[in-house]
Amino acid sequence: MIKKHFRNYGMIRPTILLTTLFFLTLAIIHADACFAKASNDTSLGCDKEIAKTIVHATASGLGEVLKDVKTEDKRIALIRAFISPMRFYRDNSGYFYAYDFNGVNIVLATQKDLQGKNLYDHKDAKGKYVIRELIAAAKKGGGFVEYYWLKPGVKDEQKKLGYVECIPGTNYFIGTGVYLP
Numbered sequence: 330m331i332k333k334h335f336r337n338y339g340m341i342r343p344t345i346l347l348t349t350l351f352f353l354t355l356a357i358i359h360a361d362a363c364f365a366k367a368s369n370d371t372s373l374g375c376d377k378e379i380a381k382t383i384v385h386a387t388a389s390g391l392g393e394v395l396k397d398v399k400t401e402d403k404r405i406a407l408i409r410a411f412i413s414p415m416r417f418y419r420d421n422s423g424y425f426y427a428y429d430f431n432g433v434n435i436v437l438a439t440q441k442d443l444q445g446k447n448l449y450d451h452k453d454a455k456g457k458y459v460i461r462e463l464i465a466a467a468k469k470g471g472g473f474v475e476y477y478w479l480k481p482g483v484k485d486e487q488k489k490l491g492y493v494e495c496i497p498g499t500n501y502f503i504g505t506g507v508y509l510p
Contacts, residue, residue, distance in 0.1 A: 373490070376418070376507040377473065380492040383417060384505055385471070387425065392497030408501065409436045409444070418507070422481075427496070427503045430468070432460045435501060439481045453477035454486040467493040467502035480508050 391408060398404045408427055413436055417423035424438035432449025448460045454477040466472035471494035477486035491506030 373507070373509070377490065377492070379418065379423070380490075380505050380507060381471075383423070384425075384492050384494050384503055387412065387415075388494045388496045388503050391503065392499065395496065395499055404499065404501075405435055408496075408503075412436055412503070413438050413441075417505075422508070423505055425503055425505050427501050428460060428463065430464055430500050430502070432464065440479070463491060463493050463504060464502065467495050467504070471495070475509075478506075 391411065394411075395404055395407065398407055412425040412427065415425055415438070426437040427435040428448070429435060431447065432451075433447045434443045434445065437443050449464075450458065451460055453459050457476050459474070459476045459478070462474045462476065466474050471492070474491050474493070476489055476491065478489045478491075479485075480487040480489075488509040489506045490509055491504050493502050493504035495502050
């Protein structure tokens with residue numbers, strides 16, 4: 330399925346696809362090791378490690394793939410096609426989001442209505458400028474940010490710990506998070 334999306338943009342080379350798949354495989358292996366270690370433990374430490382590992386692997390892979398994509402529209406379409414269907418964590422609650430450094434949402438897998446909207450001035454339920462803090466963390470090389478966000482299937486914003494990193498060679502960053510109790 331992923332290969333089909335890339336072929337539509339006419340720029341995929343086998344080495345780039347293999348590099349991306351390699352990074353994702355490493356992330357999945359690392360996540361599985363954390364799951365095995367934590368078996369019945371739903372520790373925040375394990376979830377943080379999974380988030381950091383899978384974001385880094387996905388950002389690195391996307392950075393490689395996007396090197397050959399010349400137009401902004403094609404880059405955005407490729408990012409959306411690549412990360413929208415991805416789910417992780419044992420209960421499949423993990424998903425990705427991506428923004429540009431101006432605060433424009435590129436993709437948010439669970440809230441597609443936000444795609445293309447500038448959320449730079451968005452405040453969470455506690456008054457925090459969420460996207461501004463995510464941008465700052467990404468520009469520092471990656472980091473965790475605590476904030477409130479709508480959890481799929483829940484009416485009110487829930488406390489969340491997000492991890493973000495820049496997508497190398499682009500003006501975008503990618504992130505994921507874990508909802509906190």
